[in-house]
Amino acid sequence: MFKIIDKENLNKEIVRIEIEAPQIAAKANAGQFVAVVIDEKGERVPLTIADWDAEKGTITLIFQKVGFTTRKFGEMGVGQILFNVLGPLGHATRPIQSKTIICVAGGVGIAEIYPVIRLFKSEGNNVTTVIGARNKGLLILEERISKISDKLFITTDDGSYGDKGFVTDVLEKIINGQENAGRNIKPDLVYCVGPVMMMKAVSELTRKSGIKTIVSLNPIMVDATGMCGSCRCKVEGRTVFGCVDGPDFDGHQVDFDDLSNRLGQFKEEEKNAD
Ligand code: FAD
Numbered sequence: 001m002f003k004i005i006d007k008e009n010l011n012k013e014i015v016r017i018e019i020e021a022p023q024i025a026a027k028a029n030a031g032q033f034v035a036v037v038i039d040e041k042g043e044r045v046p047l048t049i050a051d052w053d054a055e056k057g058t059i060t061l062i063f064q065k066v067g068f069t070t071r072k073f074g075e076m077g078v079g080q081i082l083f084n085v086l087g088p089l090g091h092a093t094r095p096i097q098s099k100t101i102i103c104v105a106g107g108v109g110i111a112e113i114y115p116v117i118r119l120f121k122s123e124g125n126n127v128t129t130v131i132g133a134r135n136k137g138l139l140i141l142e143e144r145i146s147k148i149s150d151k152l153f154i155t156t157d158d159g160s161y162g163d164k165g166f167v168t169d170v171l172e173k174i175i176n177g178q179e180n181a182g183r184n185i186k187p188d189l190v191y192c193v194g195p196v197m198m199m200k201a202v203s204e205l206t207r208k209s210g211i212k213t214i215v216s217l218n219p220i221m222v223d224a225t226g227m228c229g230s231c232r233c234k235v236e237g238r239t240v241f242g243c244v245d246g247p248d249f250d251g252h253q254v255d256f257d258d259l260s261n262r263l264g265q266f267k268e269e270e271k272n273a274d
């Protein structure tokens with residue numbers, strides 16, 4: 001159980017790992033995640049199910065090596081066995097039919113949005129995707145995303161590939177019709193996953209045009225089962241739990257500043273773990 005059967009370094013920061021997990025693969029849906037415990041002393045780390053194969057009985061995780069656990073996980077190799085993988089967790093992304101949708105993702109969020117684009121396409125939607133990374137070397141899954149999107153736009157912060165700038169610059173142009181031969185395609189929905197500040201900027205942009213926006217939140221999760229309260233977020237002024245009420249929420253209702261503050265709450269402990 002939970003044996004690593006394939007591994008690939010997508011770039012120097014991001015790793016793709018395929019794991020034997022037949023029960024999870026049989027039930028997985030777009031937008032859901034697992035809690036991974038790499039060894040018996042390990043913490044639970046929430047990671048999106050980036051892909052799955054029910055017949056083969058495997059799930060794929062794509063993660064960025066940012067700290068103690070993800071670095072250790074990134075050092076594991078084919079044949080090694082994970083202590084535990086719990087899931088699928090969280091609500092699946094809601095399907096929507098025959099609409100015009102813009103999917104926006106940044107950094108490792110590109111891996112998280114892949115199954116969501118696939119879901120939207122399978123429901124007959126027109127999907128334009130905008131993905132961004134700091135530079136060309138950090139951009140992942142371009143080919144796979146391009147295959148399932150009606151249109152794909154790429155941005156890099158430093159201009160080393162695609163348009164120079166942020167995903168929000170392109171999104172603004174699309175909404176204003178500048179990227180579509182002057183035709184203003186007001187999308188029915190924008191779906192966004194990435195760094196908190198990116199999701200905040202996207203939500204502020206779409207709020208002005210009244211475009212419904214769903215964001216996939218990434219609060220600190222400890223038990224990932226709704227018991228500990230560490231993943232609490234403020235949405236519509238109410239307290240919700242990212243792990244059991246999310247991870248998808250209405251971007252216009254999320255208090256991103258609160259989320260950002262809470263993400264920094266264990267900074268000292270995380271530093272000491274390294
Ligand atoms: P640490 O040094 O412990 O922390 C580095 C930073 O990661 C922290 O400052 C904090 O912002 C964040 N973090 C730390 N622990 C947690 C935690 N338990 N829960 C959430 N965030 C934490 N990352 C990916 O690379 N790929 C994914 O597919 C992915 N999917 C996610 C899905 C969900 C629902 C959530 C909530 C998070 C997801 N993340 C994903 C983020 C990932 O969980 C964190 O990067 C990881 O837990 C960092 O752990 P660490 O010990 O390596 O780093």
Ligand code: FES
Binds near residue numbers: 227228229230243
């Ligand atoms: Fe504990 Fe969500 S992680 S309640």
Ligand code: MG
Binds near residue numbers: 043067069270273
């Ligand atoms: Mg950690």
